[in-house]
């Protein structure tokens with residue numbers, strides 16, 4: 422049990438900050454940072470953090486302290502990375518902006534701060550040029566294949582909106598050259614949360630596809646294989662053969678440099694693997710109720726909790742499985758329990774599959790007032806939170822390895838939500 426799950430600590434924090442709340446375990450995050458460092462400590466191999474997974478400033482500062490660069494997917498993410506202390510400019514490009522559309526302030530922020538634009542749509546080249554830009558650019562490629570834990574997270578292949586289609590790369594390279602832009606990097610992120618072996622095989626294929634593209638880009642000095650290193654939600658301590666990725670990265674960097682006839686830097690940009698296990702959502706059981714088994718045998722026992730998909734949307738959105746425990750009841754006899762949230766939305770259930778069917782979880786018998794922990798929510802947890810039902814986002818707490826607790830972000834109030842409104 423990591424110390425961020427200690428019953429006495431959680432009980433104290435629940436009294437002090439109310440429920441639900443998020444707790445991030447600094448020690449767990451640092452161990453994951455160490456694992457990625459170990460597989461990227463080859464020459465000319467660099468890791469970025471896909472901050473969309475968990476953009477909290479405290480987490481970004483941890484990445485900065487470990488010389489991990491950042492991948493941003495909006496103008497505001499770029500500003501958040503700068504706010505956390507990452508340097509602007511491209512020497513080196515510690516911040517990269519990856520998108521298929523320049524939304525809101527994105528184009529202005531990228532240009533004003535000299536951020537490397539990694540464009541996923543051909544038209545973005547013209548937009549950059551029209552804005553008077555004549556600098557370095559990266560091209561996000563859709564290589565025609567991809568992977569993901571669900572279709573929605575498969576970002577390569579013919580059904581993906583992401584990236585410039587592989588067959589259009591040559592004309593896009595031409596248009597960049599004609600517009601006075603210099604292509605210095607090619608990138609592909611082909612999906613999130615695949616099986617490990619699938620990731621390994623696909624990244625190997627991707628590296629060789631990029632080898633074929635290099636001759637199109639005489640100024641290129643970097644290739645990014647994107648993110649996608651999975652996290653085993655059912656067995657978070659499972660050890661993937663990460664050393665295989667280390668050799669793949671080193672070998673790909675060597676081969677690509679050989680093809681280009683100069684040093685090519687190889688980049689990866691994990692999100693989930695860094696942060697997933699460090700974040701836990703802590704909620705309070707507010708009621709326990711049952712529906713009688715009807716003719717279809719669909720009755721269930723519900724543990725109602727005060728956290729919902731406004732806090733962690735992955736179960737409702739993807740049918741994702743997250744480990745759930747009742748604090749202080751570990752090891753007690755279990756029964757099938759459906760865990761459901763407070764939202765006025767029947768889909769606000771944490772224990773259902775991607776066919777939207779209830780999947781009762783074997784849990785100790787819940788009782789009003791119990792604290793419940795929903796684990797491995799550090800990635801795509803708070804970052805995908807919302808104000809549905811006008812609910813304010815829960816506070817995020819940072820648990821330092823010495824036991825100190827810091828507030829990363831306070832509970833959002835109605836005043837915060839209404840601040841946007843005129844009336």
Ligand SMILES: Cc1ncc(COP(=O)(O)O)c(C=O)c1O
Pocket residue numbers: 471474492519610612613614647648649650690691692693694800
């Ligand atoms: C462009 C890009 N890079 C990196 C990532 C990180 O992926 P993961 O969290 O699976 O490592 C994503 C996530 O989908 C992404 O869209």
